[in-house]
Amino acid sequence: MNSAVAEPDGGVVGRYRSRLAVPATGQRPVDEICGPHGIREHQAGLAAALDSLGLGGLRGAQAEARRFVRDDGIRYGAGAGNRAARPTRRWEIDPVPVLVPAVEWARLEAGLQQRAVLLDRVLADLYGEQRLLREGIVPAEVVYGHPGFVHQAVGSGPAAQSHLVLTAADLGRGADGDWQVIADRDQTPAGAGYAMASRRITSRVMAALHRGSDIVRLRGFFHTMTLALQEASVTGAARPRIVLLSPGADSATAFEQSFIATLCGFPVVEAEDLVLREGRVWIQTRGRPEPVDVILRRVDAALCDPLELRADSQVGVPGLIEAVRRGQVTVVNPLGAGLLDNPGLLPFLGTAARHLLDEDLQLRSPETWWCGDPAGRDHVLAHLDELVVKPIAATRRGQSRFGWQLGTKDRAELRRAVEARPWAWCGQEALPLSTAPVVTPTGLEPRRLVIRAFAVTSGGTAHVLPGGLGRVAPRDGDHHVSTAAGALAKDVWVLAAEDTESTTPQRIRSTASQPAQRTTPAPRIAGSLYRVGRQAERVEGTARLLRVTADLVEDHGTRPNTPGAAAMATLLGAVTSITGSGIDPRTGAGSGRGPGAALGPTEPSGQPAQTGPAAQTGPAAQTGPAEQTGPAEQPLALLRRVLVDVETPGSVSYAAARLVRAAQEVRDQLSGDAWIVLSRLERTLGEMPDDDAQLQPQLAHVLESALAVAGIIVESMVRDAAWGFIDAGTRIERAQHTLSLLARTVATPRSPVTDGQVTEAVLTAGESIITHRRRMVTGEGPASPVQSAVTLLLLDGGNPRSVAFCLARLAEDLRLLGDPTLATRAEALAASVAELDVELLCAGDRGALADTVAGLGDDVQTLALALTRQHFTRRAPQRPLPSQWSTSTEEVG
Amino acid sequence: MPNRYEVRHRTTYTYEQVVEACYERGPLRPRDTPCQQVESHTVTVSPEPDLVTEHTDHFGNYSQYLEIRTPHTELVVDKRAVVSVDRPAPDHSMLDAHTVADVARHTAADPDAPPVYAAYRLPSRLVDIGPDVIGYAAPLLAPDRPFGEALAALYGAIHADFRYRKGATSVRTTLPELLSLRAGVCQDFAHLALGCLRWAGLTARYVSGYLETTSPTGRPRLAGSDATHAWVSVRTPAGSWVDLDPTNNHLADSRYVVSAWGRDFADVSPLKGVVFTESATSRLTVGVDVIRL
Secondary structure (H helix, E strand, O other): OOOHHHOOHHHHHHHHHHHOOOOOOOOOOOOOOOEOOEEEEHHHHHHHHHHHHHHHHHHHHHHHHHHHHHOOOOEEEEOOOOOOOOEEOOOEEEEEEEEEEEHHHHHHHHHHHHHHHHHHHHHHHHHOHHHHHHHHOHHHHHHHOOOOOOOOOOHHHHHHOOOOOOEEEEEOOOOOEEEEEEEEEOOOOOOOHHHHHHHHHHHOOHHHHHOOOOEEOOOOHHHHHHHHHHOOOOOOOOOOEEEEEEEEHHHHHHHHHHHHHHHHHHEEHHHEEEEEEEEEEEEEEEOOOEEEEEEEEOHHHHHOOOOOOOOOOOOOOOHHHHHHHHOEEEEOOOOOHHHHHHHHHHHHHHHHHHHHHHHOOOOOOOOOOEEOOOOHHHHHHHHHOOEEEEOOOOOOOOOOOEEHHHOHHHHHHHHHHHHOOOOEEEOOOOOOOOEEEEOOOOOOEEEEEEEEEEEEOOOOEEEOOOOEEEEEEEOOOOOOOHHHHHHEEEEEEOOOOOOOOOOOOOOOOOOOOOOOOOOOOOHHHHHHHHHHHHHHHHHHHHHHHHHHHHHHHHHOOOOOHHHHHHHHHHHHHHHHHHHEEEEEEEEOOOOOOOOOHOOOOOOOOHHHHHHHHHHOOOOOOOHHHHHHHOOOOOOOHHHHHHOOOOOOOOOOOHHHHHHHHHHHHOHOOOOOOOOHHHHHHHHHHHOOOOOHHHHHHHHHHHHHHHHHHHHHHHHHOOOOHHHHHHHHHHHHHHHHHHHHHHHHHOOOOOOOHHHHHHHHHHHHHHHHHHHHHHHHHHHOOOOHHHHHHHHHHHOOOOOOHHHHHHHHHHEEEEEEOOOOHHHHHHHHHHHHHHOOOOHHHHHOOOOOHHHHHHHHHHHHHHHHHHHHHHHHOOOOOEOOOOOOHHHOOOOOO | OOEEEEEEEEEEEEEEEEEEEEEEOOOOOOOOOOOOOEEEEEEEOOOOOEEEEEEOOHHHHHHHEEEEEOOOOEEEEEEEEEEEEEOOOOOHHHHOOOHHHHHHHHHHOOOOHHHHHHHHHOEEOOOOOHHHHHHHHHOOOOOOOEEHHHHHHHHHHHHOEEEEEEOOOOOOOOHHHHHHEEEEEEHHHHHHHHHHHHHHHHHEEEEEEEEEEOOOOOOOOOEEEEEEEEEEEEOOOOOOOOEEEEEOOEEOOOOEEEEEEOOOOHHHHEEEEEEEOOOOOEEEEEEEEEEEE
């Protein structure tokens, strides 16, 4: 409080008020915090907290929020698609919450509850009896002209039992300060998860304010959601199986999909994980298939069933509508709910409410005119420059237009479009919206605010999320508030009513937990888990190899023709061949042998097989570094490139990007803490200074992050089939990496001094140098350093870094994931390694060692391919049958 | 006396590689209409489907769902139906008693019309009403023109302006493309007619079915040489529907067997499907016989 006095102009809030006072365009909209006569009653605590923090404190909170967003891996927006390396846009949270007083919220809540009930009834009618159309309450063209109307969903029977379970609406304030519904968002209501994630962060970065405020919690809403989804089941299953159907890890709200699924306790699936069998939906697994009772969809209805809807959709399940029709599955929201997002319905909702509920509509909307009605069209065309003109179905090309922002030409074009298809347009009065303060480098700035509110209907009652996803326009004076257009998120705090005990969350009986879903993951998921294991191990293994090589370069790089320089050259050669980085992408120089030439489809993925550079064990890879890298590249530059260049396959960054990508594909299977360490890894690699002297410290940081990733996997995952796939990936990768390393280093004898240095380096890279030294000192181990290294890294079943250990663990993993056949093969391979004689291997020119590691490399590779074939083979491609004219052969008559 | 027909419609898909699973949908059973009765029908599918279901779709057609999970390289769907058709000759004086504008106004405001009729007045995916279509329709369907005369002008114009040429178009051909090609098949002509009729505010739907053909030389017709046919149906001021065939330049009579109707081809495609296969290509053959009983 005192600091408020110290701030010039009465602190940040005072300065914010003075910004509000400027009448930029006539009238200033209502502000959330400041009323005409000072701070609003219920906002005093917030205003005091803002002043107390001051701009410095607020900027700190903003930075902290950014960090939390990063650590939680909160992302929004498409774009990761074909660029494994580029993350989607991060979510952005403004730390200043929006406070809604209890009385005001109670009114809003009642209005939202009524709206949820009304829209459910409207939906049921339009896909059922259509009385609203028959009695002329809603014009039929509003419905039939909207692409969200799915005529395949019309009909009686079980389909009619499915209800609008989730509703969402965008709210803004009118000039009088009342909240109004700008638009309904009922196709696949999104944002409640972001609201929850934003709450977690805002409550931390504004901890003092949060502690001092009595606000209603959000968690109960997600319990209710689970309950509502269970109730929605029509199959009669005692414990309905619920899945969240996602369009994929590339979808804009992929983060939220996993977040909600995790909160509610059901899995995220994609279309290819599901299959129709005898009119039912099943999760495809290698083992016992499991029926699905309820699908919470994040896929737009038009894409949900390529048999009956868009034939080219790869994110839908052919036959899904038939399963719904037959009462074998419930889809939430029902297919066809997107019709409710039609702004052309708004002018008719009031009458519909009186007709269906015998009530007046509580929540107003800005006045809307549907142009299919001649009077409506005339009004809209006469007021084009004042209205928001909206297509009844927003498409990529057809977005809302703010009439007053249009130039003469655009306005004429819009007029023509409306005149050509009047039924496809409506005009809406522009809501002034309210402003809320946003932290900027120059202080708090007023931005226009829209709140998305959410409700879930369970037990016949609509439960409203006590809060919402606040979003503010990206710029001052901007009217367009949309997350896609760069809006900032704001947490919405609903203040608990003072006179009641309702500060506790709404009493919702906690739901029966989902049946233990510890069965074999679907092939797509199994493949991603396996890649998590492989790529995480590849990051670690490669970083270790780079570190030890960088050590040699620093010690011997300036002393050519010494034994140390020879050892350095050997390790550099190992780096280039193991990582497949022989080709300098900038000069094009190199051996012409990238990793792509090395391997078959080790990697389960939809894309062309990503290759495993670590597995190159063939003699062809044993070429010298000079020949591989070309004269242009200095050793340290090569190492830097193999660390940070995301374009070099085999680089640490490349593996890290693929690791993050694979983790995103199975986000709901991983611990939430995984994102803290993954984001740290990404950050470390992304912030690499362009300075060779920094290579070692950076490698140390990368290694730390990689170890943290491994730690999370080991310490936070239940040992089930999912873990089995991750660990199998780890073990196969490590075994192959170690075999490759041995093949390119100690498998060839060198001069004794060089040999000793190479052996030390290999043991260091294999994280076994300490045991080695101890054994050498105590004389427990084999006689020569090379034998010690081979024992430790190949044969020693007690060393977690050895090939023997990896194979034994792989066998356990394979049993865990339910493949005893492959497990037996892995055990046999492990046994064959255990029987090797180290003295024979290292005798003479070590030809036996070279042959053995090469042979083992092939064996592990064969095993990896068998695993891929058995477990990650995805179904055959889905293709629409060609639709063709079958034409009459000749004219008649 | 009604005409009685046995309609045989055999669809065969062949693939180069095995199809692991196949899902099909189509109106495999003809619908009854005020002038058509389906006496019997059968559907035979090979390989044997794991599931066959039927429901009535939003346009009143019977629609079948087939699920075939037996691996196969050839799928045969053989449907047969015996139907009797007795389509009365249209009442030309009734049709010409109203102008196009009258009929449009009257049918759009008809309180007894089911709501779905609104869909038959709006553009649809394959019936996009752009400037080209409007330009074609305007002189034919002038608002003050007698309705019956306007319909005759429409099918007459399409018949005169467009050559019937198989392979000239595909299911993806748009109406502007058709208008510049000036050639197509019955589905195209039906879509163009629908675009014109709907532009004029009339309620018009796409009809998928069959037509009895006669061999021009009087020789016996070849088995399987018939084909599916398509034409359009327009709501009349009397609340009935009149069917016109722009491909053959006349109104429909009792030789026209209705399979299904909807907004356009996409709603009533004879058979559509999704397959899971590595096979990048497939071959479709269709054999149709309309046999007078």
